[in-house]
Amino acid sequence: MSSAALAPTLRGLGDRAPWVLAALCLAAYAATASPYGLRVLALAGAQVVLVLGYQFIFGHAGALSLAQGAFFGIGAYVTAILGGRYGLGFLASFPVSILAPSLLAAAIAAPVLRLATHYFALATLGLAQVASLAAVNGGAFTGGALGITGVPGIVFFGWAVPRGLGLVAAVWLVVAAASWLSVHLTRGLTGRAYAVLRGNPLAASAIGLSEQRLRLAAFLLSAGYAGAAGALHAHILGVVSSESMAFSVMVACLAMTVIGGSTRLAGAFIGALLLTYLPEWLRSLEGYSLLAFGAALLAAIVAAPTGIAGALAKAVAALGRTERPILPTPAELPVPQGPSGLSLLVVRGLAKRFGGIEALKGLDLTIDRGEILGVIGPNGSGKTTLANLVTGFAPTGGGTVILEGRNITALGASEIARAGVGRSFQNPALPPELTVLEIVTLARASLEDDLGFRAALAGRDRSDRRERHEAEAMYFLRSLGADGYAHALCASLPYRAAWRVEIARILALEPKLVILDEPASGLTEAEQGELARTLRRLARLGLGLLVIEHNMPFLLPVADRILVLDEGRAIASGKPEEVRQNPAVISAYLGRKVGLA
Amino acid sequence: MNERLLEIDVPGAALESSSLVVAAGEVVALLGANGSGKSTLLRSIMGLYPARGAVRLAGEEIGALSPAGRARRGIGYVPEGRRLFPGMNVRDTLLVGAHGSAAAAGPRLRTVLELFPMLEKRLETPAWQLSGGQQQMLAIGRALMSEPRLLLLDEPSLGLAPVVVDELMLRLRGIAAQGTAVLLAEQSVARTLEIADRVYALAMGRVVAEGTPAAVHASGVLERAFLGADVVTPIRNSSRAEEQP
Numbered sequence: 001m002s003s004a005a006l007a008p009t010l011r012g013l014g015d016r017a018p019w020v021l022a023a024l025c026l027a028a029y030a031a032t033a034s035p036y037g038l039r040v041l042a043l044a045g046a047q048v049v050l051v052l053g054y055q056f057i058f059g060h061a062g063a064l065s066l067a068q069g070a071f072f073g074i075g076a077y078v079t080a081i082l083g084g085r086y087g088l089g090f091l092a093s094f095p096v097s098i099l100a101p102s103l104l105a106a107a108i109a110a111p112v113l114r115l116a117t118h119y120f121a122l123a124t125l126g127l128a129q130v131a132s133l134a135a136v137n138g139g140a141f142t143g144g145a146l147g148i149t150g151v152p153g154i155v156f157f158g159w160a161v162p163r164g165l166g167l168v169a170a171v172w173l174v175v176a177a178a179s180w181l182s183v184h185l186t187r188g189l190t191g192r193a194y195a196v197l198r199g200n201p202l203a204a205s206a207i208g209l210s211e212q213r214l215r216l217a218a219f220l221l222s223a224g225y226a227g228a229a230g231a232l233h234a235h236i237l238g239v240v241s242s243e244s245m246a247f248s249v250m251v252a253c254l255a256m257t258v259i260g261g262s263t264r265l266a267g268a269f270i271g272a273l274l275l276t277y278l279p280e281w282l283r284s285l286e287g288y289s290l291l292a293f294g295a296a297l298l299a300a301i302v303a304a305p306t307g308i309a310g311a312l313a314k315a316v317a318a319l320g321r322t323e324r325p326i327l328p329t330p331a332e333l334p335v336p337q338g339p340s341g342l343s344l345l346v347v348r349g350l351a352k353r354f355g356g357i358e359a360l361k362g363l364d365l366t367i368d369r370g371e372i373l374g375v376i377g378p379n380g381s382g383k384t385t386l387a388n389l390v391t392g393f394a395p396t397g398g399g400t401v402i403l404e405g406r407n408i409t410a411l412g413a414s415e416i417a418r419a420g421v422g423r424s425f426q427n428p429a430l431p432p433e434l435t436v437l438e439i440v441t442l443a444r445a446s447l448e449d450d451l452g453f454r455a456a457l458a459g460r461d462r463s464d465r466r467e468r469h470e471a472e473a474m475y476f477l478r479s480l481g482a483d484g485y486a487h488a489l490c491a492s493l494p495y496r497a498a499w500r501v502e503i504a505r506i507l508a509l510e511p512k513l514v515i516l517d518e519p520a521s522g523l524t525e526a527e528q529g530e531l532a533r534t535l536r537r538l539a540r541l542g543l544g545l546l547v548i549e550h551n552m553p554f555l556l557p558v559a560d561r562i563l564v565l566d567e568g569r570a571i572a573s574g575k576p577e578e579v580r581q582n583p584a585v586i587s588a589y590l591g592r593k594v595g596l597a
Numbered sequence: 598m599n600e601r602l603l604e605i606d607v608p609g610a611a612l613e614s615s616s617l618v619v620a621a622g623e624v625v626a627l628l629g630a631n632g633s634g635k636s637t638l639l640r641s642i643m644g645l646y647p648a649r650g651a652v653r654l655a656g657e658e659i660g661a662l663s664p665a666g667r668a669r670r671g672i673g674y675v676p677e678g679r680r681l682f683p684g685m686n687v688r689d690t691l692l693v694g695a696h697g698s699a700a701a702a703g704p705r706l707r708t709v710l711e712l713f714p715m716l717e718k719r720l721e722t723p724a725w726q727l728s729g730g731q732q733q734m735l736a737i738g739r740a741l742m743s744e745p746r747l748l749l750l751d752e753p754s755l756g757l758a759p760v761v762v763d764e765l766m767l768r769l770r771g772i773a774a775q776g777t778a779v780l781l782a783e784q785s786v787a788r789t790l791e792i793a794d795r796v797y798a799l800a801m802g803r804v805v806a807e808g809t810p811a812a813v814h815a816s817g818v819l820e821r822a823f824l825g826a827d828v829v830t831p832i833r834n835s836s837r838a839e840e841q842p
Contacts (some may be wrong), residue, residue, distance in 0.1 A: 354726055355722075357722075357724070357726075376758075377758070378715075378725070378730075378733050378758045378760070378761070379715060379728055379729075379730025379733075379734065379756070379757060379758050379761060380730065380731050381713060381728075382721075383728075384728060384729060385728075426729050426756065429680070494631060494632050495631045495632070496630075496631045496632065518729070518756060519754060521755050522631065522752065522755060522785070523631070524630045524631060524783060524784060525786070526630075527631070541773040548757060550730070550756065550757060550758055550762075551785075552759055588760075589758050589759065589760055590759050590760060591759050591760035591762075591763045592765075
């Protein structure tokens, strides 16, 4: 092995050293623990699995689900019924315990995942209440208020894993498998894609990621993990009752996730172990134990708002030498191929209504390759609505949008972004906690379908593919003069750099049509000149551009054609100089100064 | 009438006095490239950002007051990014801007709707349903509703149609003529130079020139400030230079 290949291996060992150490400590503790201690250790393992699952929906997808406790209870009941009543072994009951809550999650996902944050929390809370009531009122099937007793331990092909050390080992093997899967799914670019979803959902759609699909995948995984945790819990306790899905289970899970850390693997372990063991340690305080428990939790949240794992990671990063990040070498990408026969964009009869206001009243327009169409019009004339309808960010109220002969009217925003229509927003849609390089890299990965849990399982969002996407991202950043900002966080980006990053993000998806909503706003005249040159360059490459702008000194020289909207209708269209002298346009929009200048 | 309605200490060795002054009835513009410190200066007058020195309104030191306290003293502020309440309709947003003086709210509402007739048709529309430019009008209208002594505007022309910007600039002159002090940060130099009485040019957080629009324009400091040159040579108080024979 050469020294160059050895270095990453050693570094890999270095990263793993704390884990190896922790596992050894755990094993040493288990070897010497009392039967009661072993039981607590096994229960803590089940909690780790529960929290690992909750990290998907709460931590990564950023949605406050209150159904995690119910999914846990369902997993426990399935195991109790199949194992206790029908005598099925672990290999049969465990997968069903995982599947049942996942199926329930899938069934309710369609209406529930569309809901905005606090409504989603309430809807999942409702589901939890229904599940809890069903358990209590389930009669003989669920054992009613008494629940089901006599749930067997873990049984493989008739061989019962002995209670005590054996059971602990079996539970922690499941914990290890769950951890492995969790890390595999989230450590690559897919984990960063979820950070985009949390930070700026518009940006996720703009780089071709479907918000719905990302949330659904996280919701299903969290339900499956909860089911597994519930099954383990049932095997350990031997009893399942409605207490297994009481709201306190949910509250404990939420507390473990917040205190440990909502996206880090270590966070699940720290949170679950701490909240399982803290009451045990505080028991000696007797009457004051609850008070001390509450005070300890409060202190943890105040001292480590990103969770204890987050605080530890920050401390380690501060201690260790900060490596100067190395910029990837830009890739060389081929120039897009020349124009083909069809018109690039054809819009016919596009309409939209907001309540009583008709924002667009049957608009027609065409854009050819290499053409810059400027769209102007009074405030509220429908310009941004036009952009939203063509890019799928709002559903149309009639009409068709055809891109190179393909009808894209009914497609969603993320699909249209991948079909070749890129867009900017009045406020740059950049996720604050990601770097510039990351967001453009994600756009490249999205183009090749290298994001999502399936891609992560296949390893398509890591290593060499990731490096290639980064090199390609650097190409786009360099061509916009933004490569110097590659490692800057989007949140700290000065305005004069944000537009470059936005356009790099758009170009990374290799669009055919680019729609820009007031790109020159907030730019100085020197920067406007640079933006104009950039737009001309894109047009020469054969891209079509639709530019919405109020800044006439910027737009009129750069546009090939101007379309003037007023109250949702086109009132004029033509070459910039014709439009500038059009009396209707002067009175409705330009004012005398610009018109006659 | 107060000669020095607003005084705030600003860094900038070039100035004779190290403070930025706005008198009642005056329109003063802050010009400078992105990142030159215009918004920060406005925010520190409003108390949203720690000021580096004293801030006086009509001679009273207001540095210790909260933003709400400053608003009650008569400072109106149109922030960057509009900062509207998405679910609140146009009428309520404007009425809230009147700071509870219900009797005065009616006539002021009429004045604001005269300035932005487009809002009159949308009185019941929630802010999130307005277009970007209409939201900007609403943010400006909300600040005007309190009839402030001092009006701070951060890039008021952003997102507005040219004809509306012309109208707004004329109105700002009209508001100033009635005794309000207007301080605005703007990116569109030509328009701003037309209506401002005085201009402060900023670069890298420092005032690099001060004077009448003509004098500052002639000094060439704006070109340098806007091209974002790293080292901007401070110009000696240019309004004084103009007064000399």
